[in-house]
Amino acid sequence: xxxxxxxxxxxxxxxxxxxxxxxxxxxxxxxxxxxxxxxxxxxxxxxxxxxxxxxxxxxxxxxxxxxxxxxxxxxxxxxxxxxxxxxxxxxxxxxxxxxxxxxxxxxxxxxxxxxxxxxxxxxxxxxxxxxxxxxxxxxxxxxxxxxxxxxxxxxxxxxxxxxxxxxxxxxxxxxxxxxxxxxxxxxxxxxxxxxxxxxxxxxxxxxxxxxxxxxxxxxxxxxxxxxxxxxxxxxxxxxxxxxxxxxxxxxxxxxxxxxxxxxxxxxxxxxxxxxxxxxxxxxxxxxxxxxxxxxxxxxxxxxxxxxxxxxxxxxxxxxxxxxxxxxxxxxxxxxxxxxxxxxxxxxxxxxxxxxxxxxxxxxxxxxxxxxxxxxxxxxxxxxxxxxxxxxxxxxxxxxxxxxxxxxxxxxxxxxxxxxxxxxxxxxxxxxxxxxxxxxxxxxxxxxxxxxxxxxxxxxxxxxxxxxxxxxxxxxxxxxxxxxxxxxxxxxxxxxxxxxxxxxxxxxxxxxxxxxxxxxxxxxxxxxxxxxxxxxxxxxxxxxxxxxxxxxxxxxxxxxxxxxxxxxxxxxxxxxxxxxxxxxxxxxxxxxxxxxxxxxxxxxxxxxxxxxxxxxxxxxxxxxxxxxxxxxxxxxxxxxxx
Numbered sequence: 001x002x003x004x005x006x007x008x009x010x011x012x013x014x015x016x017x018x019x020x021x022x023x024x025x026x027x028x029x030x031x032x033x034x035x036x037x038x039x040x041x042x043x044x045x046x047x048x049x050x051x052x053x054x055x056x057x058x059x060x061x062x063x064x065x066x067x068x069x070x071x072x073x074x075x076x077x078x079x080x081x082x083x084x085x086x087x088x089x090x091x092x093x094x095x096x097x098x099x100x101x102x103x104x105x106x107x108x109x110x111x112x113x114x115x116x117x118x119x120x121x122x123x124x125x126x127x128x129x130x131x132x133x134x135x136x137x138x139x140x141x142x143x144x145x146x147x148x149x150x151x152x153x154x155x156x157x158x159x160x161x162x163x164x165x166x167x168x169x170x171x172x173x174x175x176x177x178x179x180x181x182x183x184x185x186x187x188x189x190x191x192x193x194x195x196x197x198x199x200x201x202x203x204x205x206x207x208x209x210x211x212x213x214x215x216x217x218x219x220x221x222x223x224x225x226x227x228x229x230x231x232x233x234x235x236x237x238x239x240x241x242x243x244x245x246x247x248x249x250x251x252x253x254x255x256x257x258x259x260x261x262x263x264x265x266x267x268x269x270x271x272x273x274x275x276x277x278x279x280x281x282x283x284x285x286x287x288x289x290x291x292x293x294x295x296x297x298x299x300x301x302x303x304x305x306x307x308x309x310x311x312x313x314x315x316x317x318x319x320x321x322x323x324x325x326x327x328x329x330x331x332x333x334x335x336x337x338x339x340x341x342x343x344x345x346x347x348x349x350x351x352x353x354x355x356x357x358x359x360x361x362x363x364x365x366x367x368x369x370x371x372x373x374x375x376x377x378x379x380x381x382x383x384x385x386x387x388x389x390x391x392x393x394x395x396x397x398x399x400x401x402x403x404x405x406x407x408x409x410x411x412x413x414x415x416x417x418x419x420x421x422x423x424x425x426x427x428x429x430x431x432x433x434x435x436x437x438x439x440x441x442x443x444x445x446x447x448x449x450x451x452x453x454x455x456x457x458x459x460x461x462x463x464x465x466x467x468x469x470x471x472x473x474x475x476x477x478x479x480x481x482x483x484x485x486x487x488x489x490x491x492x493x494x495x496x497x498x499x500x501x502x503x504x505x506x507x508x509x510x511x512x513x514x515x516x517x518x519x520x521x522x523x524x525x526x527x528x529x530x531x532x533x534x535x536x537x538x539x540x541x542x543x544x545x546x547x548x549x550x551x552x553x554x555x556x557x558x559x560x561x562x563x564x565x566x567x568x569x570x571x572x573x574x575x576x577x578x579x580x581x582x583x584x585x586x587x588x589x590x591x592x593x594x595x596x597x598x599x600x601x602x603x604x605x606x607x608x609x610x611x612x613x614x615x616x617x618x619x620x621x622x623x624x625x626x627x628x629x630x631x632x633x634x635x636x637x638x639x640x641x
Contacts, residue, residue, distance in 0.1 A: 486520020
């Protein structure tokens with residue numbers, strides 16, 4: 001008799017604090033009550049939802065029972081209890097609305113650029129006192145969940161910036177470290193928090209010493225970067241009551257689109273909502289973007305879709321030159337939902353009419369019935385790909401089918417001998433072979449038998465290779481002088497410092513260090529990608545580096561300053577499937593932008609994983625007055641066995 005599939009359980013820990021003795025807040029308890037209502041409406045029918053709510057409403061003491069206060073003891077006990085009860089594959093959702101603070105960095109893996117995040121909780125017995133839950137301690141608790149293979153989502157609706165707090169706005173969710181007072185919460189020994197192997201075994205180049213542990217196994221959604229404001233009170237005030245902006249927009253998204261949406265899709269939606277509503281903060285997403293928010297992943301999604309929004313009477317996208325867009329590129333716009341639920345009559349096509357470094361404007365080619373933030377914009381064409389022509393061998397039969405399959409993917413064909421192809425398709429021993437521009441066979445590409453692969457499948461592989469080449473070649477030849485001069489970036493390896501473009505050679509297992517300095521007067525947004533030897537493009541880190549804090553009236557031991565300097569360790573390895581080659585080639589590509597954005601549309605799986613994807617898939621809020629600027633830098637690394 002076949003065993004029945006195990007039905008996963010759902011655990012939610014919701015923490016909201018209004019009743020701070022210093023700088024009380026107004027909307028945090030309301031945030032978690034709203035999120036709780038949403039979760040219960042979506043999951044109560046499942047019958048295995050366990051929600052723990054720890055809140056402190058306004059008052060001294062708070063009106064809730066002591067066992068329901070958001071104290072250090074109660075919060076850590078709730079996390080430990082879920083870890084004890086949950087089984088592999090169960091879902092855990094943690095939502096925190098309250099004050100955050102930044103404590104001085106005290107561990108090897110601490111952020112020496114911004115200091116460590118700490119959640120500001122209540123004392124275990126006296127509500128007139130507060131206690132901190134440091135990020136390294138929180139990371140240790142999450143790591144215990146990761147070790148049990150739980151599926152974890154952590155939402156932090158708070159902020160960690162002293163420079164923003166000086167605005168003295170009571171709705172800002174930051175409490176300076178100097179105002180925390182005498183803390184009795186014990187420091188946890190470093191060895192109890194995070195082990196040394198904090199990298200993912202699936203990556204050829206992987207981040208080390210990161211409090212996010214293994215970000216492939218859970219996701220963190222933060223209200224804003226370390227330099228920004230997480231405010232209570234979005235412009236979407238309901239019934240005259242204010243909510244935290246992230247909590248409110250998240251509630252809307254989950255209510256409208258369900259709990260099975262990927263973090264990537266929800267994050268795009270939230271960024272568009274923040275831009276459209278003029279919020280002065282940018283949500284940040286860390287970890288596994290492909291993971292569903294709270295439950296099994298919905299089976300339908302598009303690969304390179306984005307979320308359009310309306311601004312100043314025009315339709316916009318949070319993508320531009322830095323993402324490989326060109327004027328004239330076309331998108332299909334349709335409501336978010338299952339393909340079976342889409343009304344084809346509502347869909348419409350729009351093209352890029354105005355292009356900026358990080359954003360663009362779309363113009364519908366017909367009169368749309370309606371459109372709104374939360375729709376999907378799925379690319380139909382990508383003119384950039386035309387810069388990488390493909391040559392088809394004359395002996396290939398059904399040339400018209402090949403041409404149609406290439407054109408469908410925006411790929412161009414060499415029409416004469418004067419053009420230099422980037423890739424070539426030839427026949428050899430009744431197999432298709434793909435050659436590079438020098439006529440060499442593409443490595444790490446499985447055999448392509450002629451009798452098992454049609455033109456469409458081979459062109460799908462070609463599109464993957466061309467997109468990899470496009471991502472490698474994306475660069476900004478004319479960044480603003482001030483912006484480029486504000487950035488100092490190097491990789492240190494074997495006791496030497498390497499600039500972008502210089503060849504780096506290391507041994508298998510070596511750790512290199514990427515050093516970035518923000519020497520300017522504005523915040524830098526940094527995205528680091530590994531373009532690996534298996535033709536995979538994977539983000540290995542994203543970071544916000546605020547400008548250096550020159551306020552020397554602050555004591556760093558109490559109110560950490562922004563240093564403007566960040567160092568990231570990257571472990572280089574040769575994939576086991578390439579042991580026979582003796583080495584491999586990686587490119588660490590670093591995008592640095594002046595405003596919040598996302599480059600996940602450039603990501604690609606390993607080439608040998610294409611059969612697991614859907615062949616049919618085609619694949620922040622900058623101020624109107626702030627310039628959009630960017631650079632893209634390549635660090636080529638050869639790793640030897």
